[in-house]
Amino acid sequence: MPAARKDAFSPEEQQLAALARALSHPARIAILRELAQHNTCICGEIVSALPLSQSTVSQHLHVLLEAGLIQGTVDGPRSCYCLNTSAINAFGSALGDFFQTLGNQQCC
Amino acid sequence: MPAARKDAFSPEEQQLAALARALSHPARIAILRELAQHNTCICGEIVSALPLSQSTVSQHLHVLLEAGLIQGTVDGPRSCYCLNTSAINAFGSALGDFFQTLGNQQCC
DNA sequence: TCATTTTATCGTAAAAATACGATAATAAAA
DNA sequence: TTTTATTATCGTATTTTTACGATAAAATGA
Numbered sequence: 001m002p003a004a005r006k007d008a009f010s011p012e013e014q015q016l017a018a019l020a021r022a023l024s025h026p027a028r029i030a031i032l033r034e035l036a037q038h039n040t041c042i043c044g045e046i047v048s049a050l051p052l053s054q055s056t057v058s059q060h061l062h063v064l065l066e067a068g069l070i071q072g073t074v075d076g077p078r079s080c081y082c083l084n085t086s087a088i089n090a091f092g093s094a095l096g097d098f099f100q101t102l103g104n105q106q107c108c
Numbered sequence: 109m110p111a112a113r114k115d116a117f118s119p120e121e122q123q124l125a126a127l128a129r130a131l132s133h134p135a136r137i138a139i140l141r142e143l144a145q146h147n148t149c150i151c152g153e154i155v156s157a158l159p160l161s162q163s164t165v166s167q168h169l170h171v172l173l174e175a176g177l178i179q180g181t182v183d184g185p186r187s188c189y190c191l192n193t194s195a196i197n198a199f200g201s202a203l204g205d206f207f208q209t210l211g212n213q214q215c216c
Numbered sequence: 217t218c219a220t221t222t223t224a225t226c227g228t229a230a231a232a233a234t235a236c237g238a239t240a241a242t243a244a245a246a
Numbered sequence: 247t248t249t250t251a252t253t254a255t256c257g258t259a260t261t262t263t264t265a266c267g268a269t270a271a272a273a274t275g276a
Contacts, residue, residue: 170224185223
């Protein structure tokens with residue numbers, strides 16, 4: 001990627017792509033599932049639930065945070081993450097809209 | 109990624125992540141949009157519609173093909189792509205199910 | 217037949233993602 | 247205060263992604 005060409009696309013396309021990228025690793029799918037299973041916030045049990053090292057899980061959590069899909073209250077040693085349901089629902093409907101504009105085609 | 113850890117996750121998580129990865133670049137979002145606008149198949153007008161070189165667009169098309177989101181009939185000089193609507197709809201509902209399991213949480 | 221047009225592929229380079237160990241930081245517990 | 251437990255960050259290595267130019271392939275048109 002000798003030059004970042006992403007800025008040559010529309011904001012909508014960039015946003016949709018950025019959110020899809022946040023979901024583009026099975027570990028992050030698994031983290032979201034894990035957070036959804038515990039309806040209360042979770043801390044480091046995520047690490048035990050995943051086949052990855054602590055630092056790697058922390059990286060994936062950071063990606064999900066940056067994308068806005070989860071929230072985290074970093075209170076000292078015991079940080080606590082949870083789903084950002086409003087962002088998740090917004091993303092879900094944005095994706096739904098996108099798929100709807102695609103799905104009604106008759107082609108080939 | 110000193111070792112491919114993706115196989116340590118469930119097939120569902122891998123599939124969902126793989127499809128999200130196919131959407132994780134604005135060029136590929138734009139390609140899908142472009143294919144949807146022309147309800148007939150399109151060939152190389154995609155290249156003119158995108159701010160990328162021909163070989164790069166071809167690579168993105170290959171990614172979308174691999175993911176099954178588009179179909180391509182490579183008939184000689186003039187290959188023809190179109191949306192794979194069934195795969196797109198299947199992906200859309202899979203994502204919808206995933207978001208539904210996430211969206212009903214009350215947390216933090 | 218030969219040129220032209222269109223597209224895929226190859227080779228390459230740079231950037232980003234992924235993963236881990238080691239370390240730092242921070243609050244609670246002893 | 248010192249220790250312990252938990253988590254983020256740093257440094258690094260490897261892989262993958264992204265991008266382009268150049269080339270090859272393949273059918274159409276002259």
